[in-house]
Amino acid sequence: MENTTHKEETHKTLFAQMRQRLKERKRRVMRLIELKRLRRIRKKTVPGYTYCKNCGTKLEGMYCHCCGQYALDIYQPFWKYLRQYIENVYQFDSKIWQTLWLMFTRPGFLTNEFNAGKINSYVHPFRLYMCISVVFFTLFFMIASDKANQALQAVSSLNINDEIVAQLKSSATLPDTCVYVYQGPELVKAFQERGVEKAEELFKVQRLDDRFSLSYMRMPRIVADSCLHETTLRQKDLNTILNLKKVKGEYLNNLIEEEEITSESLQAARHFQVDSTGTALTPVYEWREDHNDEAQQLRQESFLNQFFGDLSKWTPLYMMFLLPLFAWLLQGMFRKSKLPYMWHFVHAIHLNTVFLILIPIPLVPVLTSDTFMESFKGNMPMYTLLI
Template structure:
């Protein structure tokens, strides 16, 4: 449908002179303000399909042509594709939504796998173990020992002796475990001991453990966003002979992470459709990610086959180390904020 343009040549957005249909200063289209509903609707639909065409023209090469979008970006052909930041934000939102939903589904399945009879049996076993070995029972056993020494029946004394023996064994085992723990983590490392105590406290309570896992999942997007520039820095160090600037490595890093999130989203959906093959999908995801990084690096940095393989291996171990460090920091911070 034909658009109605204003006859005036002043831009209503920034006030600059408009020579054609678009303002050369701000880019706003010089359309007539008073349009009927049909024109307004068609204009909005046109903008939508324009975004949709850019979306698909970006998603398809991102998935099927490793390194293509990065080369197009720095070749100046950017208008036909989504910007790297916008694409990363959109795909990461979809991925983390699916990832969180998948985590909750797995947690519910684990809870549902335990039948009420099994829960009752477990509670009964725990109760039977706690009763005879509790501090109150041992205290009563000590009182019975004193009565036996004053001439009470030997059956009571024997029972008391058994209770004392069990209590001493438990105390000795507990003391041995604590001593071994001190040897492992060091007596002077108060931070590690405090962290260990908090972790034990969280693991001992189902509600605290569920809250801890939810917070960890919530921090995962922040960790990945932090790893983006670090991944680009590793690329800069690995390709130290390259003449590329850091921002070029950063754009490549954004495109790689966008693919990983897109690929991960597809694998999560496949896991929901075919739950019996979920383990194979994880294996497929690792292989697919390694192959994609290899092909994209080869297309972007133009290295030989074996040189690219060696760079991918170094990149993998360096990135895994950084991810582990960040994960441990997040775990520690989450424990101290609970």
């Protein structure tokens, strides 16, 4: 019985010592934070001259208490002017790094400091949220828009036979056939999406006009035999070919120098055979029977760009205006604490700021090229799902 009592007293003593050490450590950390804050304030509140240059009032800080002018050092170098402009307009100074560090190393500390009235020592919560949201949504929608366009190409590339892709990845395949193909650059991108790293070496493209027009391509015979289908030459491409064949001599050189005609389109037109009546003799091909309408593809790309444009414009506003609702829910969940609504609002801002900073971590593996393309085949890696 005495041994049990002795053990309980020993445990209580150990727990008391641990609590005491934690309290001392907390006090040391708080003193260190306070010391850094006072040093930063001291550094920012010592003007370079004694009296205000505007109204002549004696200065007691970096701002004149009479007219409000900032005590600017007119003899400082340009980079300091630029730094002060960024600090005054965007509030992006050394405080943001200290604020972000404390946000992750001491959760809840910034909220308590703001509620205690220490507002100017750190970046204002709402200003910090706006800064992080602008950076996050700008980068996110830039990457997402690019990946969405890749997804359209990836869907088309899935129609290509896997055996063809495997043979192109081997070193034995050579570009030994020349044909005229519609949307030749899109065909090269499709094979690149399927993992053919040397697609640019296997496919030599000479475009007649834009990316949807006819292209003179050198490619492996296996691709020409298995992926291409004969189609009808469009009248606009025939007119372009006939016009390019008529231009010769010094006039042609002038057009090339003035960049009205490219050597690429000229080479593509020269290989095309027409008779004396202007009738096409060379067969032309396409590689997407179900998606040969260029207007349809342009509509899809336009829809995606408009969709991501509207999403990038309205999503930050929706999230910002949902913050008061989130704070109201917090107040309802913790109503027994009887804290003011603004305290919950500041806490909601800090929570959403942390969320915007942390959410790129699971998005990075999802938006990488290999993982992103594998998801269309139903082969999403397990580590991506776990993250």
